[in-house]
Amino acid sequence: MIQTVLRDAPSVWKLLKGVICIFKPAGVSPLGVRRMLVSKLADELNELKCREPIPYVTIEGDTTKNLSISVRPSFSDHPLVVGPRYQAEDIKCYPISRLGFNTSGVLLAGLNSGIAEAVELRDSLTIRTYKIYGELGYSTDTNFKTGKVIERSKYDRIYRGMIDKWCASIQASHQSKMFEFSGVNLQSQEAYDLAVKGLIRPKMKEVLIYNLKCTEFKPPYFTIEVQCVNEFEEYLTLLIHEIGYKLHSNATCIGIKCIRHTLFTINDALLLKHVKLEHVIDNLSNCRSILGKYSDSFNSPHLVNIDRNEIATTQQQ
Amino acid sequence: MKQVQLFSQLGYHLLQSCKTKSITSVNHGLQYNFSPVTQIFRFSAVSSSNTPKDIIKRKDDVFVESIEEPIDVEASKKLIDVSDYAPALLPSYNLAAYVDKSPTLQEFVKLGVKLYKFDAKMNIMKYILTLDFEKDVKNHLFFLVDKGVPEDSLGRFITKNPYIFKESLDNLQVRINYLLSKKFPPEEVSRIITREPFWLSRSTQAIDRRLGFFQKFFNLTGDEVRFLTGKRPKLITHNLDAIKVNTFSFKEEMGFNDIEVKSILLDTPKLFTKDRNELVEQFDYVHNVMKLSHDTILKNVILLGNRKFRTEQRHRFLESLGRAQYDPKLPQYVSPSSLTLGDDLEFCQNVAKASVESFNLFLKTL
Numbered sequence: 171m172i173q174t175v176l177r178d179a180p181s182v183w184k185l186l187k188g189v190i191c192i193f194k195p196a197g198v199s200p201l202g203v204r205r206m207l208v209s210k211l212a213d214e215l216n217e218l219k220c221r222e223p224i225p226y227v228t229i230e231g232d233t234t235k236n237l238s239i240s241v242r243p244s245f246s247d248h249p250l251v252v253g254p255r256y257q258a259e260d261i262k263c264y265p266i267s268r269l270g271f272n273t274s275g276v277l278l279a280g281l282n283s284g285i286a287e288a289v290e291l292r293d294s295l296t297i298r299t300y301k302i303y304g305e306l307g308y309s310t311d312t313n314f315k316t317g318k319v320i321e322r323s324k325y326d327r328i329y330r331g332m333i334d335k336w337c338a339s340i341q342a343s344h345q346s347k348m349f350e351f352s353g354v355n356l357q358s359q360e361a362y363d364l365a366v367k368g369l370i371r372p373k374m375k376e377v378l379i380y381n382l383k384c385t386e387f388k389p390p391y392f393t394i395e396v397q398c399v400n401e402f403e404e405y406l407t408l409l410i411h412e413i414g415y416k417l418h419s420n421a422t423c424i425g426i427k428c429i430r431h432t433l434f435t436i437n438d439a440l441l442l443k444h445v446k447l448e449h450v451i452d453n454l455s456n457c458r459s460i461l462g463k464y465s466d467s468f469n470s471p472h473l474v475n476i477d478r479n480e481i482a483t484t485q486q487q
Numbered sequence: 488m489k490q491v492q493l494f495s496q497l498g499y500h501l502l503q504s505c506k507t508k509s510i511t512s513v514n515h516g517l518q519y520n521f522s523p524v525t526q527i528f529r530f531s532a533v534s535s536s537n538t539p540k541d542i543i544k545r546k547d548d549v550f551v552e553s554i555e556e557p558i559d560v561e562a563s564k565k566l567i568d569v570s571d572y573a574p575a576l577l578p579s580y581n582l583a584a585y586v587d588k589s590p591t592l593q594e595f596v597k598l599g600v601k602l603y604k605f606d607a608k609m610n611i612m613k614y615i616l617t618l619d620f621e622k623d624v625k626n627h628l629f630f631l632v633d634k635g636v637p638e639d640s641l642g643r644f645i646t647k648n649p650y651i652f653k654e655s656l657d658n659l660q661v662r663i664n665y666l667l668s669k670k671f672p673p674e675e676v677s678r679i680i681t682r683e684p685f686w687l688s689r690s691t692q693a694i695d696r697r698l699g700f701f702q703k704f705f706n707l708t709g710d711e712v713r714f715l716t717g718k719r720p721k722l723i724t725h726n727l728d729a730i731k732v733n734t735f736s737f738k739e740e741m742g743f744n745d746i747e748v749k750s751i752l753l754d755t756p757k758l759f760t761k762d763r764n765e766l767v768e769q770f771d772y773v774h775n776v777m778k779l780s781h782d783t784i785l786k787n788v789i790l791l792g793n794r795k796f797r798t799e800q801r802h803r804f805l806e807s808l809g810r811a812q813y814d815p816k817l818p819q820y821v822s823p824s825s826l827t828l829g830d831d832l833e834f835c836q837n838v839a840k841a842s843v844e845s846f847n848l849f850l851k852t853l
Contacts, residue, residue, distance in 0.1 A: 193850075193851055195796065195850075195853065196853070197796060226587055244587060245586040245592070245593050245596055246583040246584065246586050246587045246589050247583075248586075248596055250584060250596050250600065250602055250603065251583045251586050251592075251596060251599055251603060252581075252583045252603055253603035253606075274853060288765045317755065400831060436851050437851075439851065441850055441851070443831070444847075
C-alpha cells in the first residue's frame with residue numbers, strides 16, 4: 171500500500187470525488203447530514219496550505235518621467251477579502267437514498283464528480299435492508315413512537331408464530347406483485363424467461379418487498395428485517411402498524427435502521443464524528459473498490475447474489 | 488437597478504477618499520470631463536485585442552483620426568502627464584473590487600478584519616468605504632489598545648462591530664468612565680470591551696438600564712452584577728425578551744425556584760442565551776430518562792448546556808455497560824457532568840473504562 175502525505179489543499183481536493191458511505195444518525199435529515207459533511211470538509215480544506223493570492227502589478231510615478239513598476243500580492247484575492255478559499259457551497263454532495271428523519275443507518279452519497287456514478291446507482295434500484303423495531307400494545311397518530319397515542323390494547327396472547335405468519339403473507343403478496351411491476355405481459359414467453367431466472371427488479375417506482383421476517387420477539391418488543399426497493403419511512407412504519415392491526419392488537423414503530431444498501435454494510439459506514447479528510451478519502455477509495463468490481467451487476471434486470479466474503483478478500487488485495 | 492445605483496455611489500465615496508490620499512497608480516482618480524488624450528486611451532483599451540497594425544489601418548478608428556488632426560507640433564512633442572487620468576471604478580457587489588485602490592481597506596486587511604463578512608451588508612459597505620484611516624480609524628485603534636484590547640483581537644473586534652468608528656472618542660471615554668465609576672476594576676473593563684465589541688456602541692443610559700434590569704429581575708447584589716457582567720458581557724447586551732422567555736422556561740417548565748434560577752445564572756449564564764426548545768428538550772432527557780433530580784442537575788448545570796444527542800449517546804453506552812449510576816452514595820458512581828466534558832477518548836478511558844473502538848461500534852447500533 172502506497173502512503174503519501176498531502177499538505178496542500180488543491181491536491182486533496184482532486185481526491186474528493188466518488189461515492190461515500192456515511193452512517194446517518196436518527197433525528198437528522200439526509201440534507202442535514204450533507205450540510206454537516208460539506209461544512210466540515212470545507213473547514214478542513216481551509217486549514218491546509220491553500221493557493222496564494224494572485225500578483226498585482228502597480229505602475230507608479232510621474233508619467234513625464236520614468237515610471238516605477240512593482241509587483242505585490244493582490245489584496246483583492248486575499249482570503250480575508252474574498253472569503254476562505256473553499257466554501258461549503260463549492261462541495262457538491264448528493265445523498266441517493268431517501269432515509270427519513272427518524273431512520274439511522276447506511277447513507278450513500280455522491281461527492282463532487284462522483285454524483286453521476288451515485289445517480290446511476292440510485293436508478294438501478296438497488297436493494298436496501300432495514301431493521302424495524304416495533305412495540306405492541308399501542309398505536310399513535312403518526313405510527314411512530316413520538317406521535318400522540320390514540321389506541322391501546324392487550325398483547326399477552328400474541329406469540330411469535332402469529333407475526334411470522336403475517337410476515338410470510340405480506341412477502342407472498344409482494345412476490346406476486348413483482349411480475350406485474352416487471353413491465354412485460356404476464357402471458358408471454360418473455361415473462362416466463364424472466365421468471366425462470368429468479369427475482370427481478372421492478373420497472374416502476376412502486377414499493378416492492380423481497381424478504382420480510384421477524385428476527386426477534388420479546389413481548390412487547392419485536393424486530394422485523396425487511397429487504398426492499400423504492401421504500402420510504404412512512405411505508406415502513408405503516409408496515410409495523412399493519413402487522414399490529416392484523417394481529418387484532420396495536421403495534422407502533424420505535425426505530426428504523428438501514429443496515430445494508432447494496433453491498434455497503436454498516437461496517438463500511440463513516441460516523442459523522444469521523445468526518446476528517448483522511449477518513450473520507452479512505453472511505454471513498456473503499457467504496458470505489460467495492461463498486462468497481464460489481465457495478466455491472468447493478469444494471470441487470472435480475473438480482474445477483476454476491477458473496478460478501480469475496481468483497482472482503484478483494485479489499486485486502 | 489437600485490443596487491447598481493447604490494454601488495456606483497460606493498465607488499464615488501471611495502474615490503473621494505483616494506483623492507485625499509493621493510496614491511499614485513495608473514487607475515488614480517475619477518475625471519468626469521475626459522480630455523482627447525484619455526479618449527484615445529479609452530478607445531485603444533477597448534480594441535486591445537487587435538494588433539497595433541490593425542488599429543492604424545482602420546480609417547474610422549478614433550486613434551487614427553486624432554493623429555491625423557492638425558495639431559500643434561511643438562505641443563505634441565512634449566510628454567503629457569496622464570497620471571491624473573483614469574477610467575472610473577465600476578460598480579461592484581463586494582469590497583474586493585476596491586481593496587487594491589483603497590489604503591484604508593488595506594490597513595483593515597493587515598489588522599485581520601474579515602472584509603468578506605460585510606459583503607452581504609449594504610449599510611456597512613457604504614459606511615466603511617467613506618472611512619479614512621488616518622482621520623477616522625487610527626485614533627480609535629490607539630484608544631482601544633490603551634484600554635486593554637489585545638492588538639491581535641482588533642481584527643475580530645472590527646469584524647463584529649465596524650460601527651465603532653462612528654462614536655466619538657469622548658463618548659467612548661464616557662462609557663469607560665461609567666464602568667469605572669460602577670467599581671469595575673480596569674482589567675475587568677478591558678475584558679468586557681474585548682469580549683463584547685458592541686458594548687462601547689451602546690449609550691451609558693442603555694447600559695445602565697440593562698444592568699438595572701438584571702439586578703431587579705434576578706434580585707442580584709452589586710457584586711453579583713459585576714461578577715455576571717465580567718463573566719459574560721454578551722448577556723447584558725443580549726435581547727432581554729429572550730432572557731425573560733428562558734427564565735420563564737426555567738421556572739415554569741422545568742420547575743426551578745427563584746433562588747435556583749439565580750444560581751444557574753451565576754454559574755452558567757450562557758444557558759440564558761440558548762434556544763429555549765433545545766434547553767427544554769435537554770432537560771426533559773436528563774430529568775425524565777436519566778432520572779436526575781433537580782438538586783443533582785443544579786450541581787451539574789453544565790449538563791443542561793450540552794447537546795441532546797451527545798448526552799444520549801454517552802448515557803446509553805454507559806447503560807449498555809451497566810455503569811449508568813449517578814447516585815454518589817452507591818458504588819461505581821459516575822459524575823453526570825462527565826457526560827459533557829472531554830472528547831470521546833477521554834470519556835471512554837476515564838468514565839466508561841472501555842475502548843474507543845467499542846464505543847464507535849456501539850454508536851452504529853443506535
